[in-house]
Every structure is written in structure tokens, then in C-alpha cells.
Amino acid sequence: MANFVLVAGARLGAWAWDEVVPYLRAAGHGAHPLTLSGLADKQGVPAGQQTHVQDIVDEVERQDLRDVVLVGHSYSGIPVGQAAPRIGDRLARVVFVDSSVPTDGESFVSAWPDGGTRVKASIAENGGCWPRVPAAHYDGHGLTDEQIARIVGGSTPHPGATLTEPAVLTRPLGEFPTTYLACLLAGAEPSDDVAKLLTSNHWQLVEMNTGHWPMFSQPRELAQIFIDAAGE
Template sequence: MTQFVLVAGAWLGSWAWDEVVPLLRTAGHGTHPLTLSGLAEKQGVSAGQQTHVQDIVGEIERHDLRDVVLVGHSYSGIPVGQAAERIGDQLARVVFVDSNVPTDGESFVSAWWEGPAKLEAAIAANGGFWAPLTAADYAGQGLTDEQITRIVSGSTPHPGASLAEPAVLARPLGELPATYIKCLLDGAEPSEDVARLLTSKNWRLVEMDTGHWPMFSRPGELARILLDAADE
């Protein structure tokens, strides 16, 4: 039995996987949707990026999980990538869902596409938290109005410290067995760092014709891709 550990991106909690989890369980696998410290029902907990890495490692150690497919969406690809190398032979595969990937010594902020200063200023202006997106920000991502309302109403401010703290990797990320899911409505091509990793024989690219939040827009298709990844 594969054990799926599912970690959603910024502003979201374990609830983001509610439509994916039953499909994985029906296929006979274990599921462990995880809320990171400082988010959703864990609001108020102080959290840097290494806190989030330990959240993930701790979940795996606490349940003594084996044959783990570790899934990280968006921001959470950064702590998931670090956790994946720390759990050793308990890892079967890591799946990055349209996500950032960790680079040793760099943070989410340092790689921000509009420049670090803009994101740093936005976090500082919001009391040290990254404010959730508004409904208008989800336009063009393949989501219904109902799905957008659900995401917006469930989102909570994201702890800025986790975005500013640098990643720590002991070995090249390309050595891990990985699947990268690119959501085409969020950009037709992977970022440069992901493109380099995809040259590794251990990495595989899968494309989805949907937006950045496929657990809401295409949960059935996403579940099938995750099940395929578990079989690799």
C-alpha cells in the first residue's frame, strides 16, 4: 500500500485535498493530507520554512510510513523537496504539483518572479504574513465561481518567515525519483530550475490542461496522475 502525504501550497490547509483523498483511498492507498504550521487550523503557530520541513518529516515518522509518495503543491514543493531527501528509503517518489522546488541556500522570496523586494514589501505591509489572493486573482485558472469561493473563504495568511528562510539540501534534488506536474493554464513551460531538473533520468514531466490549483479544478485527473506516479 502506498502512503500519500499531501501538502498544499500557500494559504491552504489539509482541506484543499478533500476531493482527491477519497479517490486515492478507494484505490486502496493510505492518505495523509497535512496542514503546515501557521495555516488553517494551525494558525497562531510560529513557523519558518524548516518548521514546515519538520511538519512533513514528523508526520512520516509519527506514523512510521513506508512506500511514501510525497506530494507538494506550489510553495510546498520547497519544504516537500527537503523532506523527501531526509526520509531516506521510506520515500517511493516525490510529486511536485505546479510547484516551486528548493535550491540550497535560496528561499521562496529570493526566487520570486517579480523580484524579492516586491514580495518582501507585501509581507512587511501585512504584519509579517503573505495575504491570501482575492477572487479576481483566480481568473483564467480553470476554476468555477463556486471553486474560487471555496478557496478564498478557506485561505488564511501565510507566515512570511517560511517564505524568507533558505532551503537546506544535502544532495542534488535531481537524484530523487520525481514527477513534476505542469499546469498549462499557469504557464506553458516549467521554470528554468525545474527544466534543469527534468534533464535528470530520475524525473518525469506530466502536463495538465488546467490551472495552478488542480486539486480543485481537476481532482479526478490529478488523482489518476498520483496513482500512476505510485506505480513507477
């Protein structure tokens, strides 16, 4: 039995995994969706990037979880990748879902074409948070209007410091058993740092023919990929 610790991307909380969790539990696994500080029901809690890393480590230790599969979606690949070495032998595997991966000393936005200038300006203009985005942002990702409405309705502004503070990696990510899930409708090829990591014997690439939010568009298929990854 694996214990999946599920961390959704920017602006989302544990609720984003509501349709995935039942499939994991029905297969006999533990499922532990996590809301990071400053988001959803934890909105207003001050948070920097290391706060989010500690949120993940604390969840694993608080519940004394073993055979842990850390799942990071989108932004949350950044704290998940940093938390992986910090939970030691509790870790079984990492799964990155169409996500960023941390580079030591670099922030989430530093790899963006403009170096994060627009994101930083948006954060400064919105009280230190990255604001929510309109429904049109989710077009073209295999989502129904109802699913888009659910994402928009549940989203909260994202604490800006988590996007601009540098990552701290204590071990190379290529050392960990890892599945990288690329969502084809999202369009972009894996970034150069992900492509390099995929040359490691410990990493494997899986693709889904859906958009950037597969926990909404294809929850059953996503859960099966997690279950298959845990068996590797």
C-alpha cells in the first residue's frame, strides 16, 4: 500500500483532488490531499516557499506515513521536489504532474521568459498575492464549463513569496524514483531541466492526452497513473 500525498498547483487546495481520492482509496492506498499555507481554507496564513516545503514534510511526519508517493501538480512541483529528500526513507516515489521542478537557488518564476517580471508586478499590485485568473484561462484544456466553473469558484489568490523565493535542494532530483506526467493539451514540451532529469535511470515520462488540470478533466485515468507509478 502506498500513501499518496497530493499537492495541487497555484491557487488550489486539497479540494482539487476530490475526484481522484476515491479511486486511490478503492485500490487500497492511502490518499492525503494537502492544502498549502495561504490557500483555500488556509487563506490568510503567511507563507513563503519554505513554508510550503515544511507543510508537506509536516503532513508526512504528523501522520507517520511510510511508502510515501509525493505528488506535485504545476507550481507545487517546486515545494514537493524540495520536500522529497527531507522525508528520508519514508519516500517511495515522486510524481510531478505537468509541473515545474525546483532548481537550487532559483525561484518558480525565474525560468519564465521575462524572468518573472510580470508576475512580480502583479503580486505587488495585488497585496502580495498572485491573483485568480478568469475562466478563459482554462479554455483548451479538456475541461467542461462545469469543471471550469468549479476551478474558478474554488481558487484563491496565491501567496506571492512562494513564487519568487529561491529553492533549496539538499540532494539532486535525479537520484529519486520519479514519474513525470506531461499533459499534451497543455502544449509546451517539458522544460530543459525536466528533459535533462528524464535522462536519469530513476525517471520515467508518462503522457496524458488532456490539459493542465487532469484531476478535473480525467480523474480516474490520473488515479490509475498514480497507482501504476507506485508499483514501479
